[in-house]
Amino acid sequence: MSDAASSPMLEIRHVTKRFGELSAVKDVNLTINKGEIFALLGGSGCGKTTLLRMMSGFETPTEGAVLIDGEDVSNVPPYKRQVNMMFQSYALFPHMTVEQNVAFGLKQDKLSKAEINSQVQAMLALVHMTDYAKRKPQQLSGGQRQRVALARSLAKKPKVLLLDEPMAALDKKLRSQMQLELVDIVESVGVTCVMVTHDQEEAMSMANRVSIMHEGQIMQIGSPSEIYEFPNSRHTAEFIGSVNMFDASVKHVGTEASLMSCTDLDSVMAVEGGVNALEGARVGVAIRPEKVIMSRSQPQQTQNWAKGSVEDIAYLGGHSVYHVRLASGKIVMATTTNVDRHEQRLTWHDEVYLHWSASSSVVLYQ
Amino acid sequence: MSKLGARSIIAVPYLWLLLFFLVPFIIVLKISFAEMQYAIPPYTDLVAWVDEGLTINLNLGNYAYLINDDLYARAYLSSVRIAFLATVCALLVGYPIAYAIARADSATRNALLMLVMLPSWTSFLIRIYAWVGILKNNGLINNSLMSVGIIDQPIAMLNTEFAVYLGIVYAYLPFMVLPIYTNLVKLDNSLLEASADLGCPPWKTFLTITLPLSKAGIIAGSMLVFIPSVGEFVIPEMLGGAETLMIGKVLWQEFFNNRDWPVASAVAIVMLLLLLVPITFFHRYQSRELEA
Numbered sequence: 001m002s003d004a005a006s007s008p009m010l011e012i013r014h015v016t017k018r019f020g021e022l023s024a025v026k027d028v029n030l031t032i033n034k035g036e037i038f039a040l041l042g043g044s045g046c047g048k049t050t051l052l053r054m055m056s057g058f059e060t061p062t063e064g065a066v067l068i069d070g071e072d073v074s075n076v077p078p079y080k081r082q083v084n085m086m087f088q089s090y091a092l093f094p095h096m097t098v099e100q101n102v103a104f105g106l107k108q109d110k111l112s113k114a115e116i117n118s119q120v121q122a123m124l125a126l127v128h129m130t131d132y133a134k135r136k137p138q139q140l141s142g143g144q145r146q147r148v149a150l151a152r153s154l155a156k157k158p159k160v161l162l163l164d165e166p167m168a169a170l171d172k173k174l175r176s177q178m179q180l181e182l183v184d185i186v187e188s189v190g191v192t193c194v195m196v197t198h199d200q201e202e203a204m205s206m207a208n209r210v211s212i213m214h215e216g217q218i219m220q221i222g223s224p225s226e227i228y229e230f231p232n233s234r235h236t237a238e239f240i241g242s243v244n245m246f247d248a249s250v251k252h253v254g255t256e257a258s259l260m261s262c263t264d265l266d267s268v269m270a271v272e273g274g275v276n277a278l279e280g281a282r283v284g285v286a287i288r289p290e291k292v293i294m295s296r297s298q299p300q301q302t303q304n305w306a307k308g309s310v311e312d313i314a315y316l317g318g319h320s321v322y323h324v325r326l327a328s329g330k331i332v333m334a335t336t337t338n339v340d341r342h343e344q345r346l347t348w349h350d351e352v353y354l355h356w357s358a359s360s361s362v363v364l365y366q
Numbered sequence: 367m368s369k370l371g372a373r374s375i376i377a378v379p380y381l382w383l384l385l386f387f388l389v390p391f392i393i394v395l396k397i398s399f400a401e402m403q404y405a406i407p408p409y410t411d412l413v414a415w416v417d418e419g420l421t422i423n424l425n426l427g428n429y430a431y432l433i434n435d436d437l438y439a440r441a442y443l444s445s446v447r448i449a450f451l452a453t454v455c456a457l458l459v460g461y462p463i464a465y466a467i468a469r470a471d472s473a474t475r476n477a478l479l480m481l482v483m484l485p486s487w488t489s490f491l492i493r494i495y496a497w498v499g500i501l502k503n504n505g506l507i508n509n510s511l512m513s514v515g516i517i518d519q520p521i522a523m524l525n526t527e528f529a530v531y532l533g534i535v536y537a538y539l540p541f542m543v544l545p546i547y548t549n550l551v552k553l554d555n556s557l558l559e560a561s562a563d564l565g566c567p568p569w570k571t572f573l574t575i576t577l578p579l580s581k582a583g584i585i586a587g588s589m590l591v592f593i594p595s596v597g598e599f600v601i602p603e604m605l606g607g608a609e610t611l612m613i614g615k616v617l618w619q620e621f622f623n624n625r626d627w628p629v630a631s632a633v634a635i636v637m638l639l640l641l642l643v644p645i646t647f648f649h650r651y652q653s654r655e656l657e658a
Binding site for chain 2: 056057058077078079080083084085087088089091092093094095104105108109152153156
């Protein structure tokens, strides 16, 4: 990955896309490196699909440029771009067999019959669909259709593979299996891959890097763990996973640790390291539920604790999510792993102490 | 109970067909085996009491007559030829119209569909008669061309085979446009995008994706134009000349000019049998499409 950073495959430079009055994408800059699996993650209407369609050529940017392998392709039509897309609906041609679907793109390149045939067979073998070569798309299951769609979009050896909501049409069980398999296939081919998804689990489990999009802009770009553990905005923190967000004011800025006061807590709040704000400034402090520890007795620490009562429990098998109401009325989520089958767990209306370490929380300024 | 309910619902269209299709057909079939006579009705009974015995007079002479006189064979062939060419023309004109309507945004789409259907709300006869006024020697086209000075002599358009083609294409165009439109409007746009994505320029996408996927609409539309065109009477009668030979006209002449009901009925029966070929083909194709 280190030397790949110096060889960008896809660049988005100051791209803006307007549809009439509405700006779907606002001044986006993005560099995607060779061999990378990159995810554009965001809610509906955040502009991620428009951005993807500008990469494939179905939309042209109002301003800015799209570069593929150093070449400006902003106004190149889709049929002249070395980019292939796997559509959300797969868009397999219903009047053609699996084989013909995979061969379709190759036939446009004036290759010899033998070359087309060997490439089609190689692609079908890659996605384990060789036995289904003569079937029509409507005779296949959802997962099989996805394999064919993937084979078809990889057949032309594109410089960039685009995946539009790749798992949206699959049921949940198949989804997690196909996520891993798709990553394996994409990595074995070594193609640069950009995917669009609204499903954070999908983005985090498949991509090397994730960008969070919101209202046409990119909020944060980073590895899945960076995005989760070090969100740079309230929006990112709240969009990825669940989070407890506290409003606090800065009391003391130190180098080892800084102190905040938060009216919701029974104690002073401490965060690791310095804070990029003046004393008295209002900030947000985000703490992930799995980092909040519950206990029946008062914790030893003097900072970062609060007392409350269990308001609601979501039992999810492997773990449970507790909703604890503090004296101020604020609900704080805490996750526990269900290790012991016979354990006497906390139950509704139990008095409970919540605490966490100073390194667990993230200070957010916007 | 529900079975009885379901059956009684199905019974309604069946009764309708029985009453208004099968019974008249049997009557025509019966007449086609009778002999002409100057009476009311102008044909003999098939079943008669002669000398206190029941005799059935099946007269195959009318059919033999159709074979012997080559007028009928020529009329059938010419009808099929005219209907076929007119269908091809209607397809060439109708497909782009259907395509444009299907591609238009939904607000304009309804207005355009209305424009296609609106003419059929007035009388068919009046619309064909209007074409007489447009095409005749001192009609709209010739007069305006002559007043501008493009031509000195009127172009003979009325009473030609050209006018018959024009009339058929004009009259049956909605039957071509609507099935193709219904088909094209369902076409998934992502298929066209996928084709472009895989390197197909738009014209090639049309030939390899759009056209094959609208085959069902093309066949349905062509059948809806071809089948009634074969037996068309009004258009060749009003727009075609004396040399335009179509079976519908022959049928009319047998019925009303010659008053030979039995021969006319035989002509009608043979025409129906000829049309059974494309109809069965169409039906087969449709049920195969439904299964797929």
